[in-house]
Amino acid sequence: MTGSGAAGCQGFRLFFCLPLHRLLLLLLFLFEILANKLNVPQVLLPFGREPGRVPFVLEAQRGCYTWHSTHHDAVTVEPLYENGSLCSQKAILIAESTQPVRLSSIILAREIVTDHELRCDVKVDVIHSIEIVSRTRELYVDDSPLELMVRALDIEGNTFSSLAGMMFEWSIAQDNESAREELSSKIRILKYLEAEYSPPVYIAEMEKEEKQGDMILVSGIRTGAAVVKVRIYEPFYKKVAAALIRLLVLENIFLIPSHDIYLLVGTYIKYQVAKMVQGRMTEVKFPLEHYTLELQDHRVARNGTPSEKVALLDEKTATVTAFQLGQTNLVFVHKNVHMRSVSGLPNCTIYVVEPGFLGFTVHPGNRWSLEVGQVYIITVEVFDKSSTKVYISDNLRISYNFLNDYFEEQRPLTTVNGSYHVVKALKDGVVVINASLTSIIHQNKNIQPIKCLIKHQQEVKIYFPIKLTPNFLAFPHHPMGMLYRYKVQVEGGSGNFTWTSSNETVVMVTTKGVVTAGQVRGNSTVLARDVQNPFRYGEIKIYVLKLKKMELLPFHADVEIGQFIEIPIAMYHVNKETKEAIAFTDCSHLSLDLNMDKQGVFTLFKEGIQRPGSRHCSSTHIAAKSLGHTLVTVSVTEHEEYLESSATFAAYEPLKAVDPVEVALVTWQSVKEVVFEGGPRPWVLEPSRFFLELSMEKMEKIEVTEVRLPAKRKQNQYIYRVLCLDLGEQVLTFRIGNHPGVLNPSPAVEVVQVRFICAHPASMSVTPVYKVPAGAQPCPLPQHNKQLIPVSSLRDTVLELAVFDQHRRKFDNFSSLMIEWKSSNETLAHFEDYKSVEMVAKDDGGGQTRLHGHQILQVHQIKGTVLIGVNFVGYSEKKSPKEISNLPRSAAVELLLVDDVTVLPENATIYNHPDVKEIFSLVEGSGYFLVNSNEQDIVIITYMEAESSVQLVPVHPGSLTLEVYDLCLAFLGPATAHLSVSDIQELELDLIDKVEIGKTVLVTVRVLGSSKRPFRNKYFRNMELKLQLASAIVTLTLMEEQDEYSENYILRAITIGQTTLVAIARDKMGRKFTSAPRQIEVRKLEMTLIPTNMMQVILKPQSIIHFSISNQTVAVVNRRDKLQGRWLVQLVVHGTKPPEWGLTFAQAAFKLLTLTNPLTLASQSVRITGVMLHVLYNVFLQLPPENNFAMVVHTRAAGRTSIKVTVRCMNSSSGQFEGNFLELSDEVQILVFEKLQLFYPECQPEQILMPMNSQLKLHTNREGAAFVSSRVLKCFPNSSVIEEDGEGLLKAGSIAGSAVLEVTSIEPFGVNQTTITGIQVAPVTYLRMSSQPKLYTAQGRTLSAFPLGMSLTFIVQFYNSIGEKFHTHNTQLYLALNRDDLLLIGPGNRNYTYMAQAVNRGVTLVGLWDRRHPGMADYIPVAVEHAIEPDTKLTFVGDVICFSTHLVSQHGEPGMWMISADNILQTDTVTGVGVARSPGTATIFHDIPGLVKTYREVVVNASSRLMLSYDLKTYLTNTPNSTVFKLFITTGRNGVNLKGSCTPNQALAIKNELLPETLMLCHVQFSNTLLDIPASKVFHVYSNFSMEKDQCEDSSIFKQFIGSYQILLFTLFVVLASTAFIFLAYNAFLNKIQTVPVVYVPTPGTPQAGSYTSTYSPPSFMSPQAPVAQSRLQHWLWSIRH
DSSP states (O other): OHHHHHHHHHHHHHHHTSOHHHHHHHHHHHHHHHHOOBSOSEEEEEOOOSSSOOEEEEEBSSSOEEEEESOTTTEEEEEEOOTTOSOOOEEEEEEOOOSSSOEEEEEEEEETTTOOEEEEEEEEEOOOEEEEEESOSEEEBTSOOEEEEEEEEOTTOOBOSOOTTOOEEEEEEOOTTSOOOOTTSSEEEEOGGGTTOOOOHHHHHHHHTTOOOSEEEEEEOSSEEEEEEEEEOSGGGTTSOOEEEEEEEEOOEEEESOSOEEEETTOEEEOEEEEEETTEEEEEOSSOSSEEEEEEEEEEOTTSOTTSOSEEEETTTTEEEEOSSEEEEEEEEESSGGGTTOSOOOEEEEEEEOEEEEEEEEETTSSSEEETTOEEEEEEEEEETTSOEEOOOTTEEEEEEOOTTTEEEOGGGSOTTSOEEEEEEOSOEEEEEEEEEEEEEOTTSOEEEEEEEEEEEEEEEEEOOOEEESSEEEEEOOTTSOOEEEEOEEESSOSOEEEEESOTTTEEEOTTSEEEEOSSOEEEEEEEEETTEEEEEEEEEEEEEOOOEEEEOSOOOEEETTOEEEEEEEEEEEOTTTOOEEEOSOOTTSOEEEEESSTTSEEESGGGOOOOOSSOSEEEEEEEOSSEEEEEEEEEEETTEEEEEEEEEEEEOOOEEEESSSEEEEOTTOEEEEEEEOOOOOOTTOGGGEEEEEEOSOTTTEEEEEEOOOTTSOTTEEEEEEEEOSSEEEEEEEEEEEOOOSSOSSOOEEEEEEEEEEOOOOEEEEEEOOOOOTTOOOOSHHHHTOSEEEEESSSOEEEEEEEEOTTOOBOSBOTTEEEEEEESOTTTEEOSOTTOOEEEEEEOSSSOEEEEEEEEEEEOSOOEEEEEEEEEEEESSSSOOGGGGGSOOEEEEEEEEEOOOEEESSEEEEEOOTTOOEEEEEESSOSOEEEEESSSSSEEEEEETTTTEEEEEEOSOEEEEEEEEETTSOOSSOEEEEEEEEOOOEEEEEOOSEEOTTOEEEEEEEEEOGGGOBOOGGGHHHHTOEEEESSSSEEEEEOSOOOSSOEEEEEEEOSSEEEEEEEEEEOTTOOEEEOOOEEEEEOOOOEEOOTTBEEEOOOSSOOOOOOEESOTTTEEEOTTSEEEEOSSSEEOEEOSSOOSOOOOGGGTHHHHHTBSSOEEEEEEESSTTEEEEETTGGGTBOOOGGGOOOEEEEEOSSEEEEEEEEEEESOGGGOOSGGGOSEEEEEEEEEEOOOOOSSOGGGOOOEEEEOTTOEEEOOOTTBTTBEEEEEEEEEESOTTSEEEOSSSEEEEOSSOEEEEEEEEEEOTTSOEEEEEEEEEEOOOOEEEEEEESOOEEOTTOOBSSEETTOEEEEEEEEEOTTSOBOSOOOOOEEEEESOSSSEEEEEOSSTTEEEEEEOSSEEEEEEEEETTEEEEEEEEEEEEEOOEESOOSSEETTOEEEOEESEEOTTSOOOEEEESOTTTEEEETTTTEEEEOSSEEEEEEEEETTTEEEEEEEEEEOOOOEEEEEOTTOOEEOOTTOOOEEEEEEESSSSOOEESOOOHHHHHHIIIIIOGGGGOOOEEEOSOTTOOSOGGGTOBOOOEEETTTTEEEEEEEBOOOOTTHHHHHHHHHHHHOSSEEEEEEETTEEEEEEEEEEOEEOOOOOOOOSOOOOOOOOOTTSOSSOOOOOSHHHHHSOEEEO
16 A cells, blocks of 8 residues: 555656646646547447438537548438537437448547547447336336336347337237236326326427337226237338336325334224325225235244234224234235235334333424424323334323423313423523323223333423514625625524525525625525524525615715715615515615715715615715715616716814804903804705804893804804903803704704803003014013013014903903003104004914004114003993902003114125034024024024024035024014035136236135135135145245135246146045146237237226337337237337237137238148038138138048148238248148947937036936936946936036946836936047028029128037037137127127127137137137128219118028118118118118128218200100100219119019109299290100119100190290200209200191190199299290209
8 A cells, every 4th residue: 555655646746747838738638538528439220211210319528520420321420500500519310221231330520629539439230129128017006107118139139329210019918917807907008298297309209190109108097917018110120029018006005104113012003094096195994995904923022922912903993902012013915816926015013112211302393492482392202222212102191290481381282191292482491391101091991000100301491582683685686796795683592503595596694694695686585593493593585686776865964074974875676566665785885976066075985985774775975075065966887777866965164163262251341252163054955944043141241242244254154242241251152053854854053152251350461562474483572571572673563462360361352441551761662642552353372363452662763771651541431340449550561672683794605514614693683583594404503592693514515595583573574694505616716827027916716616606715724725836937925915705826927937827625525626727928028910910909997098119110009909010020019008918829810810911721632531611611601712711621431631721922022921931831631430330320329428527417308297317327437437416417527438327217107218328528629619590692692701780699519539529518718809890799698609790891800719728729700791782882862772682591582671761761671772862871771580680871962963964866846756855864973873783673663662753843934934825835844763874864845736826836936045945953952053955946837726725734743833033044044943
């Protein structure tokens, strides 16, 4: 056994040691083996030639199969599909063999998913023999029928699997062993249709066709034997022998009692005989027809008489009497001899024994645990010595005893022998019952006592009935939810129960009586049976029903804010037929939806706390949050069933006594407003049931009046005005609520009480009123009870009077008292009205409002001490109480008048060092202060009250405001001091770095903190500040007089040369700080200029200074302080103040650009590895060669290239180059290499490039939306390369290196993003300036200078040694111009940007460099010229100017034209053409919005003369169809009125909009005044502007033929004058007339008769009257005046 056990264990271990995938495959294989089975492995089908051959159903378990037969001629298979599906698990096998030989086939079933194949062997053979199969060979008369089946065998004795469908012939045959009777007298053959049994389907179908199959039923008719025969109906099997079966038909007869009987000697038993007929028991009377009773086999006991019988039988009455000890058999004997061998006749054994002991039984329950009120049957039983129960006959006698207190015996039901009793349990308890077997009464009436008296007693426990509560349970059907659990309560019984459920599918119950139900609909009965007596039980009916109805039950509907309300919810199932509603016991698992029409009044309390109650199955709790009411709707959705119910709830504020809180104290005849607040509000659905009342104890001592609230006051506040009529104390009770109603059956009612006291004053006190800031502590003076109280001498002080009773309780109102005020020194302070007092309501902090007497003490801004007194005069009412003579009369207080507190110093920058302790003094004030700060953790603040000062110790850098509040003085606001705690940021040296030998200069060293604020020099000792010189060519001496924020030294130049000066300091961490090195040069003062070089000298501050030159042959100075060099020598400039001069080597480019005879520069690249662009290429300017002194190189490809620059002197005589060279050149080699790339170019990682000692604040696109943090992962070569504060501020150290930065974004939706970027810290190699904005010109046009008036932005960018641009920088740049009259420049709104305005024409060199790194500089030539054409010099009134510019917008569109004075230069703003209309100065602007705005000034001169001309080839004539005679008029001096090149749009504007000809007023008249015909009737004159001649033309002097007067007219003309002069006058200069001779040649014509009529109306501007004659000549000539 040990070995086998070990082997089994080892196999178990090996199984679980298999790999997981093999184990899964094995389990899958085992599962398939277990799951895929056929119902039979082999099938044997019979051969047949009749139609309807025998089918057989082959069935597989699980899966879907396809079926196949290997021998279709023998067996066919047809799949079956159930419920309309395409899955087959069954198939019908049909034998198709046509030959009576044994054939076989294999049926294969293949699972369509797993491809698993099942096999069944099917054989078809001929039936060799048949037999009848029966479960029994006996059947009873008129009893249940017997089923007979045919079993067919082949020649080998194998049983056929099925005979379904084969026809058989059943019949009743002759029994050879019995007497000759009718064949059908004993049994009959039944159809299944006639019996109450269900046959197979094929049998039922065959019976319908009156055919017999392989199964039949037979029924017994009368006792006897019968033979049933069957044969195959098919003719092929006619040779197969029929099968026979012999059956016995018996009567179903039995004895009563049928079991063995034990009798005592002398007792008897009477038997009964009964038989079963058609399921009913029938008693058979004696004597019996077919049977007799006999006692057989008497066996006498050992001590008995063998010759005597054990018992005697009375056959007539079937009574057996015990005679002696022993045993015998009582048997049935059939009167028919042939039937005596039939077994199964009833019989029993009778034992005669001696009595052994007695026993009790109780029914029902058979347990001695009884129930009060129940009726029980108690039986006394007799047992022999072998503990076998003895039959108690009627002649036995048993005595018994049942206590009447516990049992009520029903005597009529008690048997004579005393063995059977019917009793009723009366009360609970434990009782003992007794019984004794006394005697036996024989048939002769003799009493035979029992030899040995046999007794027995039994203990009986009686309990109260078992009662289960509740009487029933109902739960809603909730299939997918949690099970409902309910603990059923039990009363009565023994306390120990067993629980059962009649339908555990619906309801389950635990041993503790907890039922669970809800997932299955139905009902069940749960029983709680007493363990001591299972028959005693309590039951409860439990239902699981569908939810049909819900409602909210009556409840408490209003509640105080802060409390919660339980909303009881009842749900029901409604019977469709009876309409009866069944309330659910528990429905708390149903999900409730709670909606409120007003949000914020109530909220769901702790997620509802759904729980059932005694009258409801669920509930929800809502908590009152704010005042108001709301309609609450509770709904539930279950099985697409939506139910809801609504109710109104209200929340009210807690009822409280607002004023007074507990006690109100007033003087006689004073009033107190008693205020109550909160409590229930009028119920919104029944507001008429609302009530409130105030009750009192002594109505005669007070007078109560309700105060109606105005609309603006609180609606839930109730005010009563209580007037004191007599001294005393009483309680006021305030009640508020609603009366009960239908909609609110249990409303809330609240009660609150206060005490009201009316008393005399006992003492008074006067104190100043202190205004305590929010959150500050109160003034401690009242607590200290000082005699001298400080008050403000600058502002009036409010004094407050308080009155107390004899218990030192403060009065709420003492307005009925008369008070007088007095000041001891009215020079310092006085009262306006010493008898008045203002009663002011004030909360003393306990929530109760009391009236205080306020009086204003007016001060005169004089400090000093004054004594203030207040006197009590009496009551204001006449009938005052008598005992007032003993009341106090006065109170006094002494005041000290002081000024407001101030903090000294008010501003300070504190060095962040632990040894620094900064003291701030608090001057004046009351001496009681509160010191606060708007920032924490920056400094440690210590208020030293004794010294009236504040000590600060710095902790961290930052800024804060120190606020000092005077707790005991009225003031306008806190005294403040602004502080800044800073670390060392920078050391600054201020000195003149070029010193003349032997002279001294001032050296100032300052230490700067945050925001460039200097530290006070007292902190320098904590910084270990010192100056360090590189050489001894200068000396430093510390000055005795120092300012507060710096240390001053005297620097004396000793020896010519250069040296470096630095300042060194250390912070509290020991970190070393060094200032920028300052180069000091000791030499003589001088300025170096190249011949023809011009340089402007600028003095700061600006002042009127006269410059002189010692040798004007070397250089000259003009009035704009510009020096121009003549020869290549050194120049000494004398001025009254030292200038800001000292150009370094980096500024030498100034000298190249400011030459009068400029140099030309040419540069070229040897290889095409890059392209060279001028410095202003980005704004599309084309600079002239002399300004291309700086170029920008853009690399294109890797390789090596060289750049060569050549400077040529254009004037060889100027001597600009030393050695009289005409050109200088230089060349530089450049290596272009490819940038290192980690990935493909389109996926390049970026890095941050920072210079040393710089800062950069990083920003991400997730700030504000997520939590963003950053950290430095790695630094090389050490951690001092970069620092990060965790909030994105990067601080580069003083050494170059690299680092890795990780930035993490923690998103609120649970996703974390991380990005990693590199940081490179490197020195700045060079800087470059670029300008904005870009300028765009028309196609084919270029600009060589910036437009006049344009605004420029210069952007400075910094690069490392390989041309990578820095993201941040910390360089301090210096800007310089070679002249300041052409360009206005200043810092921009961003770091390292400059804003410039081009204000004058010319070239300005803008230089920018870093003084700490002299080689790092850049220069831009800014040339400014007019961008608006044409030149407007010599512009006169009447000129037409067509303005134009090459500037366009980015999209090629022109800008907008504007004019400053349209009355001087009328301009069309669309096309830019203007007409000069009056003298003056105007500015024309051309604006391209967002890009550039330029201008040009136009000076319009007055016309000095008018010039008139005409074509000499034309003449004035009246020849028909002759051309118009034109006179051309010009103004000014150059004879041209049109300036610029006009576009067609401008020409159209001139013609239609500007109309320059309107400047001319044309008038024609005869010079001879004797003519009465006006010239306007003869000549038609009008003006026009000619674009061809560029001048105005008087193009309308032409002839008019006017009837017969024409001859007269021209005749007069010829007679009077052969030559005439036409006078022209300009309207602005009527006194200046210029004449031009005009020859008139008359043309002969035919005179016409008729009158003179004019068909032409002259223009409105032509005057019909002749002008006043100005000279005699005008009277004789025609004149045309303009």
